[in-house]
Amino acid sequence: MLSPIDFYFDFISPYAYLASRRIEDLALRHQRRVNWHPFRLGVAVVKVMGLRPILETPLKGDYMIKDIHRLANALGAPLTESLDLPNPIPPARLFYACCASEHAGALAKALLHARWAQGLDIGDEQVLCDVARTVGFAPEVVARALRDPLTREALTDATQLALDRGVFGSPTVVVGGELFWGTDRLWLVDQFLGNQGRYAPLKDDRLAALGFR
């Protein structure tokens, strides 16, 4: 196994959900594992970049709703109708309480799936308990995670570390110091990893599939 790739995301991001369905297989193809890093996208967007939340941005907010539904359809991924954002702090605190476990990635994926495929409120403790149980974590783990100040601190620290690396969007893949923002750049991650960490002009079949031939 080569060094892992870093997957930065926020539970409020349906694009992260779409990428979460794929990133581990993509990494494995290149003999990598995935390290999952929930961070606070809102801190990056509003505090650091000085922008509005996308859903509150005229024109772009409406477009995003359309775009994510089209993308989910194209990728064959189930997606709930409503794109109301969950409170991302409880699931992220739960994640950081469990991040040393080998099941942490499964937990991250299950939480994203619960919100974006099933429409569950992952800001709710009972929902977190139900989802956590499916990947082997007991309700006591959830109860402790939501009350332990260290999990809040871990999320704050993870957000700062992400920003320090230049991460500003969800999802972002970081490998070998290179950032790849967006579900729509996974093809570039794939090419980069398959090409010994170098960029090169695309082959014809990939150009054609991207609409460029």
Add this chain to the structure above:
Amino acid sequence: MLSPIDFYFDFISPYAYLASRRIEDLALRHQRRVNWHPFRLGVAVVKVMGLRPILETPLKGDYMIKDIHRLANALGAPLTESLDLPNPIPPARLFYACCASEHAGALAKALLHARWAQGLDIGDEQVLCDVARTVGFAPEVVARALRDPLTREALTDATQLALDRGVFGSPTVVVGGELFWGTDRLWLVDQFLGNQGRYAPLKDDRLAALGFR
């Protein structure tokens, strides 16, 4: 020929340059022509959406510079090193002075190419004359275009019409009331046009090329 597709763009956008190299062939494959619509991206971003210009946005600005160079390399498109933005008003006024000509599309492409492949200052009248001449427009056309108040009005009107249709980014393709924002959604335009204006799950080869299989 079926009804044309609308291509909205701003000359300040290197992503529009990349898409401009491809959009006509893509349209022709689906028996369409392209109508070119320069508009003021800055009006959309700053006045309507209330955002900062992307190059002035922390983290995202730096990332965009990297992203556009990687994308150009992947697509095999020449790109200048400097991403300084030209004054987009003179080339857009020139375009609207010529928009009834059958060579208007060639002019739009030549202007985008001049700035983004060759690094020329397309805000400069002499440069505009040189570029215009390569696609058959005389220097007098440029001189008139930059002084005729109607060309300024045409750009203002085009910007408002774009916004009224929901366009907020460059490039944006509009076909049959559907918007597709970004060079990285041309594959979806291609699929949509090839599927009688319907969306459908992607076939395996396209999924694979997008990094999703």
